[in-house]
Amino acid sequence: MARTKLRYVLAAAGLLLATGTAVFAHKEPHSIDQLKAFEDVFMDQVKAGDALFHGDGDVEKKMNARLSRTGMACAMCHPFASDTHPHEFPKFQEQMNTFATLRDMINWCIEKPNEGEKLGDNSEAMKALEAYIYWSNRNSKLDPGRH
Ligand code: HEC
Incomplete structure (x- = not known):
């Protein structure tokens, strides 16, 4: 036993x-070199997202995205990406009347106010926008579900 x-x-x-x-x-x-390489990849995405957020048509074309048909860039309604509260997602989103992720919200803005074409979840443009929005809010405390 x-x-x-x-x-x-x-x-x-x-x-x-x-x-x-x-x-x-x-x-x-x-290693320092590895960290630098990771940081470079991340910052490239942030820069691309910054360009998209501010209505850079060249980057949009390159990424095969159509974020707006009204001529409005994200930054025209959201002058500070840091005010888009990505750390509060996922949450119940009143405009959509459903429980939504940040990606759902980005697509809502593209389709509704912007009358553009919804981005695929794993599209380059979605990843870049997400990187830029999160980077802009990098010191915020995670607070999912908050309003
Ligand atoms: C014509 C104005 C307009 C444009 C352009 C616009 N949005 Fe919005 N956005 C809104 C409104 C209205 C809301 C809902 C109100 C709110 O939650 O602030 C919103 C909410 C958001 C939110 C959630 C904010 C929160 O606090 O919950 C995100 C993220 C966002 N937009 C991203 C984007 C992105 C990315 C783009 C560009 C592709 C964009 N928006 C373009 C009007 C706009």
Whole structure:
């Protein structure tokens, strides 16, 4: 009996060690070069999103997006992307009368006030807009569901 118990304990310890190693492997610190490369990729997206948000037609074309047919850029109604409260999503959104993510809200603005073409969730333009909006709010505390 005692031996069986010991076997279980050893097996559990072995499992912990095995998974522990796997978990730690992901936590190895990145090199300065790696961090710089990640940051560069991120900031490229932020810059593209900034351009889209401010109505840069060239970037829009390059990304195959049509964000507006009214000539209104996001920034004309939202002069500060930092005021678009991405940290409060997902939440019940009154305009849509439904529970919505930030992407749903971005698409609502594209389709309704802007009369543009809805973006695919994984489209380049959606990712860039999301990167820019989150970056603009980078020190906000996550507060999903808030109004
Ligand atoms: C003609 C004006 C207008 C334009 C242009 C516009 N929006 Fe909006 N936007 C609104 C209104 C109205 C709301 C809903 C009221 C609110 O929640 O602030 C809103 C809300 C939002 C919100 C949620 C804000 C919150 O606090 O819940 C986000 C995010 C947003 N818009 C992103 C965008 C993006 C990205 C674009 C450009 C593709 C854009 N909007 C273009 C009028 C506009």
